[in-house]
Amino acid sequence: MANLLSNMLTPEFFFSILRISAPILYATLAAIVVEKAGFANIGLEGLMMFSALFGSLFSYYTKSWFIGFLVALVVGVLMSLLMGFFAFQLETDIILVGIAINMMGSGGTLFLCKVITDNTEGKAMASTTGLITSSLCIPNISIPVIKDIPFIGGVLSGHSFLTYLAFLFCFLTSVMLYRTSLGLNIRAVGENPNAAASVGVSVLKIKYIAIAFSGLMSGFGGAFMSMSYAQGWSQDMVAGRGFIALAAQAMGGGECFGGMLSSLLFGFAQAMGIKFSSVGLDSNLASPIPYAITIISLAVFGVIRQRQAKKPRTAEGT
Amino acid sequence: MTKKRQLIFSLVRGLLAIFIALVVAMFLIFISSEGDNAAEKLAATGEALKQLLVGPLFRLNAAGISFEGKRLADILAAMIPTTFTGLAVCIMFAANQFNLGAEGGAMLGAFSAAVIAIYYPLPKGVHPIVAVLFGGLVTAIVMLIPALLKVKLDVSEMVCSLMLNYIIMYIIKYLMNNYYADKSKGQIQTYPFLNSSKIAMLSSDSVISAAKLTWGFVIAIIAVVICWLFMYRSRFGYQIRMIGINQDFAKYSGMKVGFIIVLSQLIGGFLSGAGGAIEMLGRYPTFSWSALPGYGWTGITIAILAGNNPLFVPFAAFFMAYLQKGCDMMATYANVPTQLIDIVQGVIFLFFAAERFLAKYRQSLVVKTAQEEIAQKAAQNKEGGQANG
């Protein structure tokens, strides 16, 4: 136990929390903005899978991580707009659209990976890990001055630039929601779409913007997964982060700062799981920890919410 | 709208959704097919499509096409677990609960049944029944977690059940690694199931046993009938459906909404677990799954195709199994990756669930019906007036 603790109180451990939290934070911001606009996007998981795949593939083909990164963003946005088309134009239940995107994101990405690599490399590959070298990954940044501070330097410096961007985006998203007219419109559409429509705000447009934003964030998250967190794409690599983000959104009270704290909590849980397995615990027992934490925190959040509600509309059984 | 018009509408809509999915598939096959120029690729696409559409039942070769009984048996066998998960999702979705736990449920049921099949010798005949029931029960109990959290604390059953899938998978892997694995084997697998626990083949016919088409198929069909009776001919199924349509109405009518919601998910859990168990005991000698089996996701598609009506589940399951077989055939004979099914499935799913897909067509039918009714009413009034006058 002492061994574990000394293992945990290292800069590397806190460094890993930030690193692990970053993709969850992106997805959480996506979840927050669509929720403010009045709906839920449960397809974040699938969106991240698509972005991760195409990001790594294009990084490889163009020999430029930056182009790969941009492609990941574009793919995220395009796929989310497709979701929007089905959800808003064809009025498919947004939850079902999300399920469909996740289905495609799981097997469909593998199909595309095989087809694309088969056509270009001459043999179908089940992952892109063999293609991505560290030079094709998103670069890490060491921050001058800070990197030399003991402990803190080890925690804060040397992250992928997408990690820093994630926390910056947390701030920017909050500003966007509360200080800009776009944010005003998003909140109005989410709270009372009729009110927004009655003053000529296009509810449809705002919803598209919100879902495109969630696609953009998923793009960041996906690019991070395949070009920084891991070197290359592999099947189901997002491993439920898109779903964890939905929980983080709820636990953070739907606000950016709260969402960030929740993401960090999940980052912490996962980092701890990794530490556990490093001291000999079966990784299969450590891996489910973040998922279990999600359920437990949702339940705790549920209790708190119930206490806060001044007058719950009582009804039998609910 | 009249019933007949509604039926026609549903039919046109379903077929068009499938057609669109096939067009998408065709496009993907085209880009993935081999060939140096468009003409060659087109030819290859044609070959692959033939495999996809006809291959599941017929052998295609230079001599022409011939029916393959083995392939049909394969499809029927593949329907068994997905019929169960399809039924499970039907019942959970009917209560408007987006519980996506059938995936983990199938794995948990399979594993639980495997434990009984290996370690608890029972008489032949009784053994598989006990194992399957146990698998179903364990899963049903685990499904209490999302169900109760939803009802008591309003925790999203969707997120919760998704998390549960991962937890189930990892814990089973942990248990396998540490307790149940047969260490003498190279891969991680349990000791073999006792012979008494195996579910018998439908017949000793070589085609049937090669396809591993077991009595599970008959049980699945019986389950379909029972589920239909439950949903459409019993007060509990009725309440599940009413809650799904309008929960406020159900509450106002005096139904125990919370209890019924929990019940629907218990049943869903049981069915998915039992499906996994039947699959395991019928088609495998040992438990060796190291990942989620995918039956739960297919079950969701099946439930959507079936419109949450258990009676349509076997047809949807057949369709999905046929499609899967077609994709497998393409993978074998035309080198198209088998995961094409996930994309095709997603597209069909999207269009099937789209409210406004063909809405204009629907609206025109509605308007037509309304106008007819108005005309009819006017005619009646006129008659009534004359009669009175």
Next chain:
Amino acid sequence: MAEEYVVQMKNINKVYSNGVAANQGVDFNLKRGEIHALMGENGAGKSTLMKMLFGMEQPTSGEIIINGESTVLSSPSVAISKGIGMVHQHFMLVPSLSVAENMVLGMAPRKGIFIDKAKAIEITKENAEKYNLHVEPEMRVADIPVGMKQKVEILKALVRGAKILILDEPTAVLTAQETEELFKELKGLKEEGYTIVFISHKLNEIKEITDRLTIMRNGRSMGVYETKDVSKEDISRLMVGRDVVLNVQKDKAKPTDTVLKVRNLEYVNEWNKKMLNGISFDVRKGEILGIAGVEGNGQKELIDMLFSLDTPDSGTAEVNGKSIISIGQKKVRDAGVSLVPEDRMLYGIAGTASIEENVISDRAGSKELNSGPLFNMKAIHELSDKLIKEYTVLCKSSAQQVGMLSGGNIQKVVVAREFSNDPVLILADQPTRGIDVGATEFIRKKLVELSRSGIAVLLVSADLAEVMELSDSLIVMHDGKIAAYFEDTTTLTDEEMGEYMLGLKEQTPEEIRRVCHD
């Protein structure tokens, strides 16, 4: 002369996707600078017509001409750009935003990429002064009174350049004083050349403020009139198609034992408004007790408490001596209480289920309808066929989807269920709202019949004629309290009722206490 019209709607038809024909061949026009009343009962198609003028709905067929130009109003923004503004009955405001933010929503002033909040407040203040409509720019909309919300709504439209204002039942939520203030403001706007559509069914208001009026009934226009040329009686006859006096045939009530006993109910809602303030009354076997009042004075909350849909802060309610407070709908129903809910689409039916499935919802577990683990389908068919016949539900078969029926037939399905389960007490909340004359008459007759057979009936209705003539005795609710009790409704006048309903008068506690028959 066509030019004098700012708006002409010609031969407008609207069929909703559920098959309801809300407008049939409606003609409607507005002259520049007039206040034009649009009248009609609930469900007559007024709102649908105005939603089309404001671009929220599209006509199935017909033409809309604005300022002499044929126009397609494909969305509210198009309508706004044509100078049309609408103040909805349910305010189109975002509660968590401030008044100023609501005001500039969709046209927020900017400083760089940020909203210029100071400018937004300035705009609000400026316009409030210009049009003489006082509002508090920095307060959250959730925290301001109803009257101010309405002013925010009117200002919102004016700020966006509206020259034609549609006001959907603007006085429904206002106090008498606020209404007076509103009228002054509207007259001011009229003098400045604004055209106003005023939707209402309050005859006095129409007479006071409007120049012309269009009356609608059952989705059709009943004609356009100069307000000064038509009498109130004419208007009401055109609106409801016959004299408002219903002449309900009923014998004198012979009430016996007390069934429902309510004492001192208190309830503060989530916005801290006291909705029930010491409500006490009794309903006896064999009588219809009516509750009149302007909507929003606690009637809804009272029904919620009586049907366990909510829990009061204090007070008791008993049916035949047993408490029915917060015991759940199942037990309330077991105690013999039936409810015809105000919102039938929300509570009354499962729209995509069949008629049959809807009439058994409260008794699906009963012995009569089950045999063993399964339904006794024969008994269920018999029951539903019997009810369809008895309640003259117009349908093809009991397997037809309820949501596809007309409003009146849907309501018949609801009352068929609620009246047929041997109730001791029927709570009828707006039982005939928005349904056709035939169904209305049927349901009213049925209520009288049931009360005379010894059932206690509590009738809540915003329809004054209905509540006055159907009830044996009557209470008036105002501001969460009982303002008056009338043991006998036959001698009551509309004027008297109005004074109590609007809170101008209140009976003494002793007079009110007579409704408790201890």
